Amino acid sequence: MLSRVLSSLGAMVGGRPLRAEPALREGDVTVVPSGCAHNCGGHCVLKAWVKDGRIVRLTTDERPDLDDDPQLRACPRGRSYLRRIYHPDRLLHPMMRVGARGEARFERVSWEEAIDSVAQAMVRARDRYGPAAFLNMHGTGGASLFAGSRMSQRLLNVFGGQLNHHNSYSSAAARWATPFSLGTADAGHSPDDWVNARLILLWGFNPTETVFGTNTSYRLKLARRAGARIVVIDPRFSATAQALADDWVPLRAGTDSALMDAMAFVTISEGLQDQAFLDRYCVGFDEEHLPAGAPVGASYRSYVLGLSDGIPKTPAWAEGYTQIPSERIVALAREFARTKPAALLAGLSFNRRAYGEQPVRGTVTLAAMTGNVGIPGGSPGGVSYSISRSLPIAEFPRGRNPIPESIPVFTWTDAIVRGTEMGAADGVTNLPEGQSRLRTNVRFLFNTAGNTLVNQHANVNRTVRILGDPSLVDFIVGIDQFITPSARFADVLLPAVTWFEKNDICGIWGHGHSLIFMNQAIAPLGECRTDYDICAAIADRLGVGSEFTEGKSELDWLEQMVAPAREADPSFPSFDEFRRRGVHVFKYERPHVAFREFRADPVEHPLATPSGKIEIYSQRLADMALEHVPPIPRFIPEWEGGPWDPLFEKYPLQAFGRHYQRRTHSIFDNVDWLEESQPQRIFMNPIDAAPRGIENGDLVRVFNDRGAIEIRARLTRRIIPGLVDVPQGGWWTPDERGIDQRGNVNVLTSERPTPGARGNAQHSNLVQVEKVRA
Amino acid sequence: MTGLAFHIDVSSCSGCKACQLACKDAHGLEAGRLWRRVVEVEGGEWTRKGNAWCSTVFAYTISLSCMHCERPACMTSCPTQAIVKRADGVVAVDGGACIGCRYCGWACPYGAPQFDAATGTMSKCDFCADERDAGRPPACVSACPLRALDWGPIDQLQARHGTLAQLPPLPDGAQTGATVVISPPARMSPLSPDCVQLANDEEILR
Ligand code: SF4
Ligand code: SF4
Ligand code: SF4
Numbered sequence: 001m002l003s004r005v006l007s008s009l010g011a012m013v014g015g016r017p018l019r020a021e022p023a024l025r026e027g028d029v030t031v032v033p034s035g036c037a038h039n040c041g042g043h044c045v046l047k048a049w050v051k052d053g054r055i056v057r058l059t060t061d062e063r064p065d066l067d068d069d070p071q072l073r074a075c076p077r078g079r080s081y082l083r084r085i086y087h088p089d090r091l092l093h094p095m096m097r098v099g100a101r102g103e104a105r106f107e108r109v110s111w112e113e114a115i116d117s118v119a120q121a122m123v124r125a126r127d128r129y130g131p132a133a134f135l136n137m138h139g140t141g142g143a144s145l146f147a148g149s150r151m152s153q154r155l156l157n158v159f160g161g162q163l164n165h166h167n168s169y170s171s172a173a174a175r176w177a178t179p180f181s182l183g184t185a186d187a188g189h190s191p192d193d194w195v196n197a198r199l200i201l202l203w204g205f206n207p208t209e210t211v212f213g214t215n216t217s218y219r220l221k222l223a224r225r226a227g228a229r230i231v232v233i234d235p236r237f238s239a240t241a242q243a244l245a246d247d248w249v250p251l252r253a254g255t256d257s258a259l260m261d262a263m264a265f266v267t268i269s270e271g272l273q274d275q276a277f278l279d280r281y282c283v284g285f286d287e288e289h290l291p292a293g294a295p296v297g298a299s300y301r302s303y304v305l306g307l308s309d310g311i312p313k314t315p316a317w318a319e320g321y322t323q324i325p326s327e328r329i330v331a332l333a334r335e336f337a338r339t340k341p342a343a344l345l346a347g348l349s350f351n352r353r354a355y356g357e358q359p360v361r362g363t364v365t366l367a368a369m370t371g372n373v374g375i376p377g378g379s380p381g382g383v384s385y386s387i388s389r390s391l392p393i394a395e396f397p398r399g400r401n402p403i404p405e406s407i408p409v410f411t412w413t414d415a416i417v418r419g420t421e422m423g424a425a426d427g428v429t430n431l432p433e434g435q436s437r438l439r440t441n442v443r444f445l446f447n448t449a450g451n452t453l454v455n456q457h458a459n460v461n462r463t464v465r466i467l468g469d470p471s472l473v474d475f476i477v478g479i480d481q482f483i484t485p486s487a488r489f490a491d492v493l494l495p496a497v498t499w500f501e502k503n504d505i506c507g508i509w510g511h512g513h514s515l516i517f518m519n520q521a522i523a524p525l526g527e528c529r530t531d532y533d534i535c536a537a538i539a540d541r542l543g544v545g546s547e548f549t550e551g552k553s554e555l556d557w558l559e560q561m562v563a564p565a566r567e568a569d570p571s572f573p574s575f576d577e578f579r580r581r582g583v584h585v586f587k588y589e590r591p592h593v594a595f596r597e598f599r600a601d602p603v604e605h606p607l608a609t610p611s612g613k614i615e616i617y618s619q620r621l622a623d624m625a626l627e628h629v630p631p632i633p634r635f636i637p638e639w640e641g642g643p644w645d646p647l648f649e650k651y652p653l654q655a656f657g658r659h660y661q662r663r664t665h666s667i668f669d670n671v672d673w674l675e676e677s678q679p680q681r682i683f684m685n686p687i688d689a690a691p692r693g694i695e696n697g698d699l700v701r702v703f704n705d706r707g708a709i710e711i712r713a714r715l716t717r718r719i720i721p722g723l724v725d726v727p728q729g730g731w732w733t734p735d736e737r738g739i740d741q742r743g744n745v746n747v748l749t750s751e752r753p754t755p756g757a758r759g760n761a762q763h764s765n766l767v768q769v770e771k772v773r774a
Numbered sequence: 775m776t777g778l779a780f781h782i783d784v785s786s787c788s789g790c791k792a793c794q795l796a797c798k799d800a801h802g803l804e805a806g807r808l809w810r811r812v813v814e815v816e817g818g819e820w821t822r823k824g825n826a827w828c829s830t831v832f833a834y835t836i837s838l839s840c841m842h843c844e845r846p847a848c849m850t851s852c853p854t855q856a857i858v859k860r861a862d863g864v865v866a867v868d869g870g871a872c873i874g875c876r877y878c879g880w881a882c883p884y885g886a887p888q889f890d891a892a893t894g895t896m897s898k899c900d901f902c903a904d905e906r907d908a909g910r911p912p913a914c915v916s917a918c919p920l921r922a923l924d925w926g927p928i929d930q931l932q933a934r935h936g937t938l939a940q941l942p943p944l945p946d947g948a949q950t951g952a953t954v955v956i957s958p959p960a961r962m963s964p965l966s967p968d969c970v971q972l973a974n975d976e977e978i979l980r
Contacts, residue, residue, distance in 0.1 A: 059916075215919075243788035
């Protein structure tokens with residue numbers, strides 16, 4: 001089968017010269033179109049050069065590089081993939097735990113033994129606790145259409161069901177909060193519209209490092225070339241600020257809402273707001289446009305001017321929190337209010353903070369005040385990367401789950417410890433009639449292509465205490481490519497293939513406009529199998545094999561998933577032709593502008609909010625009366641945010657874990673070429689290092705009440721004083737004292753959720769840093 | 775003068791190192807051997823003003839390979855004439871003649887030649903001779919997500935992008951006749967360029 005694929009592909013690429021170095025000149029190389037689809041939003045072309053069954057090189061897109069259809073070039077992570085496929089630590093055989101859970105002592109077993117053991121444990125747990133005790137962990141390692149945690153999600157559904165979870169670790173507060181303002185979370189313009197902007201504010205948005213969709217950075221470069229001024233608002237002088245910005249506004253991390261409120265103050269007090277737009281399209285900006293039941297003084301304008309609380313949100317007021325000089329705030333506010341059209345593109349960083357819901361709704365408010373909603377070159381704020389124009393593909397069906405109730409994903413450790421106490425107040429949704437709490441604690445964890453089980457969840461030391469307790473967790477199944485910190489905790493650990501050992505399609509994240517076929521290039525390494533095969537084998541052993549597979553092969557499923565593409569786009573090739581070409585780009589008549597119709601006629605095309613308008617004041621939020629989620633967005637000083645927190649005396653530095661260019665979350669942490677290019681370090685300002693006697697390259701200890709890590713310091717002026725950056729995703733590596741030696745920021749982060757979404761606030765942390773003396 | 779050269783657009787380089795990694799992939803370079811490296815520079819400062827921080831901080835990155843110089847210091851330092859300047863301007867090592875003494879690596883002001891422990895000889899950027907033979911651009915150029923690298927005959931690049939061949943902290947290009955065109959970053963310090971500092975020693979000095 002594999003050789004058939006390769007030879008047919010070989011014939012197809014035969015016309016191209018395939019040489020890179022003398023050894024490859026004999027015409028003995030086959031170039032197989034594939035791609036990279038981790039959860040960075042990227043959808044990048046990688047072509048595998050295969051010689052004697054081994055990949056010897058990876059090249060990227062070679063189609064013409066056009067402004068309106070730029071090549072889908074792979075990022076540094078994708079370009080390093082050879083070192084990941086053939087990494088000496090690849091998990092190649094099924095394993096069974098022999099030591100204590102988490103000790104990472106495993107014994108090689110046969111596939112049959114491994115599948116038997118999983119199936120028996122599943123039957124035992126179902127009979128004992130019922131299906132609601134099963135949780136399929138959040139896992140995004142395989143973000144293509146046909147891989148990853150969706151496979152085990154389907155498996156659990158065909159087996160009888162599972163506890164659902166909602167939200168994500170990326171955008172919980174953003175996707176929860178945006179609809180209160182705009183009626184939907186899919187509020188972005190397509191990136192080809194950015195050339196129409198005259199000003200672009202990249203607020204906590206760092207696509208050059210995160211990627212966030214292939215060519216997001218390049219589209220911004222094209223926008224700048226077309227005349228847009230770009231201003232980056234970020235506590236770090238990020239790679240985005242370096243490569244794309246005309247100006248950079250550093251601020252104290254987590255004070256975004258204070259800056260927004262002060263920008264609104266300047267705009268209002270200088271009369272620069274688009275009052276006609278606010279009057280016609282919005283609710284709750286001023287007292288005249290509050291919903292009927294709202295109390296006097298509840299409008300955003302009253303709050304900003306201090307009419308309701310006696311505190312005008314002046315630039316001087318904001319300077320105390322944000323550390324931005326007040327005159328800089330004034331200038332930024334004026335520029336944003338006067339330059340039209342202007343796009344405020346917010347990243348997801350501030351949504352992962354203590355009160356992450358506030359700045360998300362704040363961006364919508366600023367966009368509305370300046371009338372930038374529904375017009376080319378503008379942006380409505382909110383989750384401004386996620387557009388409503390989605391790709392015409394069918395998802396892999398997850399199956400029907402008889403269990404309706406759902407927990408916020410970030411609270412899964414609580415569902416283990418005190419699930420039967422958790423109800424609506426904990427963010428549990430869809431509880432069936434007559435049931436106010438979860439019916440059982442979570443007892444069985446299925447962890448496919450994910451590292452959230454340990455590494456990416458907050459407060460690692462707490463998590464591993466819970467997972468290590470056999471009285472709390474009966475069984476953990478792991479499916480992975482390496483023995484990651486999460487995989488260490490599996491009872492049965494099953495080896496999975498990489499992209500290059502299977503067929504798949506990459507078409508992830510809503511703003512992409514292309515599909516990439518990822519052809520299998522080599523036979524699976526060792527005894528590795530695809531996530532689909534593994535779950536199918538377990539289903540088979542459980543007697544539900546045909547329910548799981550519906551008798552379909554990998555390629556059958558893939559063909560079925562792109563069927564809608566052919567219906568939507570007559571130029572979409574046949575399945576075989578798509579596999580040969582590797583890339584299909586969808587062409588659209590014009591850029592997608594969110595809420596264009598609403599702008600044209602708000603009565604005919606109302607938003608999906610209760611009022612049909614942009615709700616700066618949300619009556620729904622007022623009715624929910626959640627603490628720290630007011631009906632209007634506003635600055636709330638964070639816990640573990642700054643000097644106002646009593647903890648600041650003990651832990652006087654803020655710490656966060658940005659997304660590092662050399663990893664997609666925790667993936668690629670073990671790749672040597674990437675460690676060489678961007679080593680794992682704590683980044684801190686010399687101003688904070690000097691009084692601590694810390695010099696560049698010193699080993700430092702970073703700690704708070706939750707734990708400690710030891711890591712080398714990189715001193716850099718590229719970060720605001722008072723903040724240290726431990727890029728997220730380092731693989732937790734405790735020494736005998738329990739001190740992490742790899743710089744896993746989640747040793748320091750808190751499991752305390754955001755108040756609305758009950759999402760992760762993993763960027764809000766206070767720590768101390770000290771030099772480790774030999 | 776029409777030798778091949780790189781255009782390094784520092785004004786839109788993010789320092790991502792896709793170029794460096796594509797080079798390693800194309801030439802099978804183990805960790806520790808860098809034919810292309812990315813130099814990070816930072817400057818400016820933070821000053822307190824009341825509660826606020828004022829910043830003049832800036833940074834830029836220069837993606838650097840061999841400069842394929844007109845008067846290659848590597849070549850003149852080589853005791854066995856193992857380094858040649860080809861007709862197309864490319865400076866290349868002849869592995870057969872190289873005795874691995876590393877003089878070229880020390881002589882080159884950019885530290886471009888890199889020791890290959892497996893063969894005991896020096897190795898360096900050959901401007902992707904095989905790629906060009908096959909009708910493709912150099913691997914680094916076609917890798918750059920921000921399209922910050924270009925290549926071509928030096929006179930054409932100069933006509934398009936000017937003649938700057940040096941940017942701190944690089945040595946003076948005139949020394950060896952570096953065949954390169956650099957577009958400077960948009961955000962240079964208001965201060966003198968002497969205030970910039972190499973920021974990523976550990977990633978490039980090997
Ligand atoms: S790939 Fe391009 S942007 Fe990235 S470091 Fe190299 S030259 Fe700079
Ligand atoms: S950069 Fe160095 S190695 Fe390259 S030609 Fe000039 S002196 Fe020789
Ligand atoms: S031209 Fe080729 S060998 Fe030289 S730096 Fe670029 S990729 Fe490396």
